[in-house]
Amino acid sequence: MTSAPDPIRPTDDEARALAQRLIREARFAALGTLDPESGFPAVSRIALGLGPEGGLWSLISGLSAHSRALRADPRAGLLLGEPGPRGDPLTHPRLSLRAQAIPLPRDDPRHPALRAHWLKLYPKAQLYIDFGDFQFIRFRPLDALLNGGFGRAFRLSPADLALEDHPDADHA
Template identity: 35%
Template sequence: MQDLREPQNDIHREARLLLRAARAASLAVIEDEYPALALVTPAVTLDGAAIVLLSQLSAHTRALDRDGRCALMVSGAATEVNPQTSPRLSLVCDAERSDDPADRARYLAVHPYAGFYAGFGDFGVYRLSTVAARYVGGFARAATLDVARLGPMTGPLCDEAAAAAAMAAANRERAGEIDAMAHRHGGAGDGWRMVTLDADGFDLAREDRVLRVALRRSLRVYGELMIEMNNIAPPTQV
């Protein structure tokens, strides 16, 4: 099989890892002809699009409904005392309401606590389709990104059924190892389960706690998961 994976220090891979690990982000919208900011809690679909759960009672949601142009920024932990040493990713997006059950399921897998209110009539999932992206990964490491490389590199990696089958096999056959991974990433207790999977890693959940685990090498097909689970990247702070 041809290996299309980027090297570990590839700036597009770093950006994907940062976005998929983010549990909070700043969302900029156009409100009354001026930019306005809101704190949101994103998730990322299998094909690399950011999704957010928003209430119609919020001004930023109503602004998005009027004008879907927006921007999303996520950042990681600073490596030095200067906050500007933190990696960050800025996405320019077009937002639209999503009624896709897969988007809602993905969001709630990453933010299970939101299940309490996600069914309220004023809440809905919005998909943010990226049209431009900028990443700053440290000194002299700023770049405008190729948007296509923020998603899966091959068609098989967009296969929801294949990802679900690989997760089910891992949960069934590697339960003890999954618990051990969760413990290394700051989790406690047993009974952790893999709840999302993509080319660059997966999320483990126990009750309302969710931990992101990155792979050292991106998957080419989901059938490689069992092998690559032996090659886990160290925990990172976001």
């Protein structure tokens, strides 16, 4: 029996640029978590954005099911990229990230700058950003799979994604 050929292409600069564009342009994502009670995967939609010093961030209510799931198990999956207005949705690029969710305490010195930056991205968040149950979460990518369209699949490392623009970004 012969094995099927590997559909994953070697990662190149074009794939890196496409993945980085999908990240820069993302304003929301599908978030996959593991339900702590059943162990089954659950998916929800979250707001998403790059932080002022890099990193991929979201503002999440601690009352949500996905927040409870991330507290129990910080492993997360994120899907970025939307189908265009025309054509088959499977021909449009999308990026699947495997990530670790890292909460940012409100007393962290980076919180005020992140709060101000977030409000520039999402002005309507002013309604709830200071509620006690809301917290910023950084998603630290472990790896990614880019589907750039039919026959264009790539595996990417955190370095390929170029999310961390600040020297201490890994200390969140």
